[in-house]
Amino acid sequence: MTAIQREKMDYDVVIVGAGPAGLSAAIRLKQLDPDRSVVVLEKGSEVGAHILSGAVLDPCGLDALLPDWRTMDAPIKTEVKEDNFYLLGPAGQIRIPNWPMPPLMNNHGNYIVSMANVCRWMAGVAEGLGVEIFPGMACSELVYEGDTVVGVVAGEFGRDPETREPGPSYEPGMELRGKYVFLSEGVRGSLAKEVIGKYQLSNGHCPQKFGLGMKEIWEIDPSKHREGTVTHTMGWPLGKNAGGGSFIYHLENNQVYVGFVVHLNYANPHLYPYMEFQRFKHHPMVADLLKGGKRVAYGARAISEGGWQSIPKLVAPGVALLGCSAGLVNVPRIKGNHNAMLSGKAAAEAAHAAITAGRARDELAAYETEVRSGPIARDLKKVRNVKPLWSKFGLTASLMGGGLDMWTNTLGFSLFGTLKHGKSDAAATGLAKDFQPIDYPKPDGKLSFDRLTNVAFSFTNHDENQPAHLVLKDPSVPIAVNLPKYAEPAQRYCPAGVYEVLGEGQDATFRINFQNCVHCKTCDIKDPSQNINWTTPQGGGGPNYPNM
Numbered sequence: 001m002t003a004i005q006r007e008k009m010d011y012d013v014v015i016v017g018a019g020p021a022g023l024s025a026a027i028r029l030k031q032l033d034p035d036r037s038v039v040v041l042e043k044g045s046e047v048g049a050h051i052l053s054g055a056v057l058d059p060c061g062l063d064a065l066l067p068d069w070r071t072m073d074a075p076i077k078t079e080v081k082e083d084n085f086y087l088l089g090p091a092g093q094i095r096i097p098n099w100p101m102p103p104l105m106n107n108h109g110n111y112i113v114s115m116a117n118v119c120r121w122m123a124g125v126a127e128g129l130g131v132e133i134f135p136g137m138a139c140s141e142l143v144y145e146g147d148t149v150v151g152v153v154a155g156e157f158g159r160d161p162e163t164r165e166p167g168p169s170y171e172p173g174m175e176l177r178g179k180y181v182f183l184s185e186g187v188r189g190s191l192a193k194e195v196i197g198k199y200q201l202s203n204g205h206c207p208q209k210f211g212l213g214m215k216e217i218w219e220i221d222p223s224k225h226r227e228g229t230v231t232h233t234m235g236w237p238l239g240k241n242a243g244g245g246s247f248i249y250h251l252e253n254n255q256v257y258v259g260f261v262v263h264l265n266y267a268n269p270h271l272y273p274y275m276e277f278q279r280f281k282h283h284p285m286v287a288d289l290l291k292g293g294k295r296v297a298y299g300a301r302a303i304s305e306g307g308w309q310s311i312p313k314l315v316a317p318g319v320a321l322l323g324c325s326a327g328l329v330n331v332p333r334i335k336g337n338h339n340a341m342l343s344g345k346a347a348a349e350a351a352h353a354a355i356t357a358g359r360a361r362d363e364l365a366a367y368e369t370e371v372r373s374g375p376i377a378r379d380l381k382k383v384r385n386v387k388p389l390w391s392k393f394g395l396t397a398s399l400m401g402g403g404l405d406m407w408t409n410t411l412g413f414s415l416f417g418t419l420k421h422g423k424s425d426a427a428a429t430g431l432a433k434d435f436q437p438i439d440y441p442k443p444d445g446k447l448s449f450d451r452l453t454n455v456a457f458s459f460t461n462h463d464e465n466q467p468a469h470l471v472l473k474d475p476s477v478p479i480a481v482n483l484p485k486y487a488e489p490a491q492r493y494c495p496a497g498v499y500e501v502l503g504e505g506q507d508a509t510f511r512i513n514f515q516n517c518v519h520c521k522t523c524d525i526k527d528p529s530q531n532i533n534w535t536t537p538q539g540g541g542g543p544n545y546p547n548m
C-alpha cells in the first residue's frame with residue numbers, strides 16, 4: 001500500500017476536543033500570548049453537539065480562567081437554590097437531611113447549566129481571542145516521530161466501508177502538527193487510550209473506573225417546575241444489582257434534566273442500564289414530576305469514576321492528557337467540569353512557559369505537578385475513598401464511611417489512607433449462569449420509552465457509506481465467547497441499541513448498527529472480552545445534542 005500524502009499545518013499547540021478542558025486550554029494560551037497559534041479540532045458537527053453533562057457547574061474553574069465571566073453574557077444563569085438528597089425504595093423515599101453532609105457536597109454558589117451551551121459560548125470567547133476551531137474534524141490518528149507525538153490526523157473521509165482502504169471519493173485529511181498536542185477528548189478518548197497504552201501511563205495507578213450516564217431533557221408542567229432545584233437519589237431501582245443513582249435538575253424555561261448513572265463495575269451481565277433508567281422514572285416521586293410533560297432530548301455518555309487513585313501519568317513526549325481524558329471527576333459531587341477547566345488552564349500555562357523557553361515536544365512536567373498538587377488534587381483527594389468503599393461494601397457503607405472520611409479529609413486526615421480500586425469494569429463482569437435474568441417492565445410510551453425511540457431524540461446520524469467505527473478485534477468473539485459466557489451483554493449495556501444478536505444456536509449472528517451510536521464509549525469500557533475498539537467515525541457523525 002502506498003503511503004498516504006497529507007497536507008501539513010504547524011501550530012504551537014494542537015488541541016483535540018472542544019469540551020471545557022480543551023476550550024479552557026485554548027483560551028488560556030491566547031490570554032498568555034495572543035501570537036500563539038492554537039487550533040481546536042472537534043468531531044461533533046458543531047461545538048457542543050457531543051457534549052453531555054449533568055450539569056451543576058462549580059464555577060471555580062471559570063473564576064480562575066475568566067474572572068469576568070459574570071459580565072460576559074455566559075449561558076450560566078440558574079443559581080442552585082435548593083439541594084435535595086433522597087434514598088428511594090420501590091414506593092417511597094427517605095429524605096437525607098443536608099446537615100450531616102460534608103460541606104463539599106453543598107451546591108450553594110453553583111449553577112445549573114447546559115454544558116453544551118457553555119462550550120458553545122466558550123468557543124466564541126476562544127475565537128474572539130484568535131483560536132482556530134474546526135468542528136466536524138475527527139482526529140483519527142496520532143502522528144509520531146520516533147517516540148514523540150508531533151501531531152494528529154484530522155478530517156479523513158471516504159474509506160471503503162468493506163475494505164477500510166481509501167475509496168473513490170477519498171480525502172486524506174490533514175496532518176496538524178504542534179509543539180505540543182493536548183488530548184482533551186473527554187472520558188475514554190480513543191487517542192488518549194492509545195497514548196496511555198503506548199507510554200504505559202497507568203502503570204503504578206489503579207485502573208480507571210467508569211459509570212454510564214443517561215440523560216433526558218423534559219419540558220414539564222410549569223406548576224411543578226422549581227427553577228434552581230437540585231435533587232439526587234440513590235437506592236431503587238438498582239438496589240444491590242449495581243451502584244449508581246439519579247439526578248434531577250430544574251433549569252430555565254420549565255425544563256428539567258433527568259439523568260441516571262449506573263456504575264459499570266456491575267457483575268450481573270443481565271443488567272440492562274437503559275431499562276433501569278426507564279424504570280426509575282416510574283417511581284411515584286419522579287412520575288408525579290414528569291406526568292403531563294414531554295421528553296425533548298435523550299443522550300448518554302460514560303463518566304470517569306476512578307478519581308485520585310486512577311489518574312494516569314499525564315504527560316509523554318509531545319503530548320498531555322486533559323480533563324476527563326485523565327479522569328478528573330469528583331465522583332460523590334458528580335462534578336468534573338470545573339477540574340476539566342482547571343486542567344486546561346494548567347496545561348496551557350505549562351506549554352506557554354515551555355515554548356517561551358524555546359522547548360518543544362518534551363514532557364510538560366510542570367503540568368503534571370500542578371494537577372497533582374494544586375486545586376484539582378485538593379478537590380479529588382478528599383473524596384478518594386468513597387468509590388472504593390461503595391464497590392467493596394455497598395451503598396450504606398459508602399454513605400456512612402465515605403461521608404465520615406470526607407469530613408475528616410476536610411479537617412486534613414483520612415480514616416482509611418488511600419483505598420485501592422479492584423478490577424477493571426470489564427473484568428468485574430460475572431458469568432451469565434451465576435445470575436438471574438432481570439425482568440424489566442415494558443416502557444409505557446409516556447414516562448418510559450423503548451431504546452430506539454429515545455435514540456431518535458439524540459439526533460444521532462452517521463453516513464452509512466463508511467466503515468463501522470466500532471471495530472471488533474476478533475469478529476468471532478461476540479457469538480463464540482460472549483454469548484455463552486455472558487449472554488452477550490453488549491445487547492443491554494449499549495444505551496443506543498447498537499449491538500444485536502440475531503438468530504439462535506448455530507444461526508446466531510452479531511449485528512452492529514453503528515449509525516445509532518451516541519459516542520458514549522461504554523462498549524469500549526465494559527465488553528468483558530475487551531474486544532470492541534471505539535474509533536472515530538468520519539467527522540460530523542454522532543449525536544447532535546441541543547442544550548445537553
Ligand SMILES: Cc1cc2nc3c(=O)[nH]c(=O)nc-3n(C[C@H](O)[C@H](O)[C@H](O)COP(=O)(O)OP(=O)(O)OC[C@H]3O[C@@H](n4cnc5c(N)ncnc54)[C@H](O)[C@@H]3O)c2cc1C
Pocket residue numbers: 016017018019020021022041042043044048050051052053054055056057058115137138139140184185186187189190191212213214215259261301302303322323324325328329334335336337338340536
Ligand atoms: C451523565 C453525566 C452527568 C455529569 N454531571 C456533571 C455535573 O453535574 N457537573 C460537573 O461538573 N460534571 C458533570 N459530569 C462530568 C463532566 O461532564 C465531565 O467531567 C466533563 O465533560 C469533562 O470535560 P472534557 O472537556 O474533559 O470532556 P468532554 O466534555 O467530554 O469533551 C470532549 C470533546 O472532545 C471531542 N472529541 C473526543 N474525541 C475526539 C477526537 N478524537 N477528535 C475530535 N474531537 C474529539 C468530543 O466530541 C467532545 O466534544 C457529568 C458527566 C456525565 C456523563
Ligand code: SF4
Pocket residue numbers: 470493494495496497498516517518519520521522523524534
Ligand atoms: S456503540 Fe458503544 S459508544 Fe456507541 S452508543 Fe453503544 S455503547 Fe455507546
